[in-house]
Amino acid sequence: xxxxSKYRAFFSFLLVFFLSxxxxxxxxxxxxxxxxxxxxxxxxxxxDAPIFPLNFGGEKVKEGQPGFDPENHDVFxxxxxxxxxxxxxxxxxxxxxxxxxxxxxxxxxIFIPAAKLISRDPKKVHNKFTSCVEAAVSYIKENVVDASxxxxxxxxxxxxxxxxxFILFCNLFGLIPSVGELTVAASDLLVSFGLYGHTPHALHxxxxxxxxxxxxxxIGVTLSLASLTLLIIYGTAFSYQGISxxxxxxxxxxxxxxxxxxxxxxxxxTHIARSFALTMRLLxxxxxxxxxxxxxxxxxxxxxxxxxxxxxxxxxVLIYFLELLVAFLQAFIFSLLTTVFIGTVMHRx
Numbered sequence: 633x634x635x636x637s638k639y640r641a642f643f644s645f646l647l648v649f650f651l652s653x654x655x656x657x658x659x660x661x662x663x664x665x666x667x668x669x670x671x672x673x674x675x676x677x678x679x680d681a682p683i684f685p686l687n688f689g690g691e692k693v694k695e696g697q698p699g700f701d702p703e704n705h706d707v708f709x710x711x712x713x714x715x716x717x718x719x720x721x722x723x724x725x726x727x728x729x730x731x732x733x734x735x736x737x738x739x740x741x742i743f744i745p746a747a748k749l750i751s752r753d754p755k756k757v758h759n760k761f762t763s764c765v766e767a768a769v770s771y772i773k774e775n776v777v778d779a780s781x782x783x784x785x786x787x788x789x790x791x792x793x794x795x796x797x798f799i800l801f802c803n804l805f806g807l808i809p810s811v812g813e814l815t816v817a818a819s820d821l822l823v824s825f826g827l828y829g830h831t832p833h834a835l836h837x838x839x840x841x842x843x844x845x846x847x848x849x850x851i852g853v854t855l856s857l858a859s860l861t862l863l864i865i866y867g868t869a870f871s872y873q874g875i876s877x878x879x880x881x882x883x884x885x886x887x888x889x890x891x892x893x894x895x896x897x898x899x900x901x902t903h904i905a906r907s908f909a910l911t912m913r914l915l916x917x918x919x920x921x922x923x924x925x926x927x928x929x930x931x932x933x934x935x936x937x938x939x940x941x942x943x944x945x946x947x948x949v950l951i952y953f954l955e956l957l958v959a960f961l962q963a964f965i966f967s968l969l970t971t972v973f974i975g976t977v978m979h980r981x
Contacts, residue, residue: 670930677926678919680850682706682724683840690720727843728850734842735801743797772796772967780971784978788971791864795857796967799848803918803959806846807952812839846918848962854915858907861970865903869977880980906973910966917962921955 685708693699695714704716706724746765749758757763777785777792816839847853869877881899882891928948932941 670934673930674923674926677845678849678922680726680728680845681840682708682726683730683837684725685717686723686725687717688721688723690717690722692716693718727840727845728847728853730841731805731843731845732802732847732853735798735805735847738805739797739801768797769793776964776968777971780968780975781978784975785971788864788974792967792971795861795970796963799857799914799966800960800963802847802853803963804956806844806849806918806922807955807959809844812842812844815839846922848914848918849922851911851915854911857914857966858910861910861973862903862907864970865906865973865977868974872978873980877977884980903973903977906969910969914962914966917958921951921958924951925955 682705685706692715695702699718700714701716702714706722707714707716709715743765746762749762750766752758772793773785773789776796777788781788869881873880878899882894883898886894925948928944928951931944
């Protein structure tokens with residue numbers, strides 16, 4: 633059990649150490665490779681988990697009481713007493729939610745000061761910081777929104793820009809080493825080697841809040857973003873075409889016997905399929921790279937070979953750089969396809 637804790641702590645520390653480009657990796661310590669549980673590591677770094685309880689209408693069941701299930705996924709602890717909720721509506725705050733809050737916080741502290749500086753004198757070049765922000769905003773406006781919506785794009789600047797930067801920051805925060813993961817991994821490593829008594833509970837909580845998990849690697853997040861796009865597509869269609877959009881959804885020239893089938897396909901299935909494609913594309917791309925990096929690093933600990941270590945590290949570095957590119961690319965593609973889908977319903981085909 634002690635070696636297992638050492639493997640997990642050492643793996644976590646090396647993973648964060650690798651992501652911060654502070655050095656190279658070494659192979660795992662110990663002699664029993666079967667004690668390294670790769671599935672547990674994969675679940676820890678990719679799977680979501682509740683941090684703070686939030687339940688409406690449910691009953692709180694404590695450990696030792698009838699109905700308590702120790703295998704329940706949503707088990708919390710309060711002053712040493714474990715509990716979970718039975719029934720009601722769960723709205724627990726999870727790791728992905730807190731990472732979205734962190735990403736949103738950094739969006740605010742970056743763009744609000746930049747906007748204040750630029751609004752003072754829009755024609756003045758204030759500094760490199762505002763220049764970078766203006767360049768990024770201008771690029772999305774000109775090459776994504778205006779290129780797809782022509783002179784109708786002004787009404788959609790706010791949504792598309794918010795969508796692009798939110799997805800981008802969520803993608804990047806899943807690649808940038810988290811402060812919480814780093815501090816907890818370092819503390820656990822000291823504890824596992826007997827250099828420190830125990831890891832404070834507050835530090836573990838901080839590690840869970842800033843877990844470094846990728847928010848866009850969860851289908852709930854990507855589906856919510858795609859659902860917003862779906863609502864805007866229908867809202868735009870009725871705004872520009874009015875109630876006639878219901879009939880105009882079917883292209884001209886369709887034979888009457890095929891009209892009902894085409895109406896279902898064009899009015900309902902097409903737009904839902906587009907939203908589903910947005911959901912799965914972002915989810916798959918932001919999950920696949922992380923799985924590959926974890927698998928490559930896991931080879932070091934499963935093989936216990938110094939020959940495998942440099943190969944795994946070099947491969948992980950290459951995948952990591954590819955993931956940085958994918959983070960920008962997927963934010964751009966999601967925003968671009970959103971504007972294209974919106975543009976297709978502005979006028980009848």
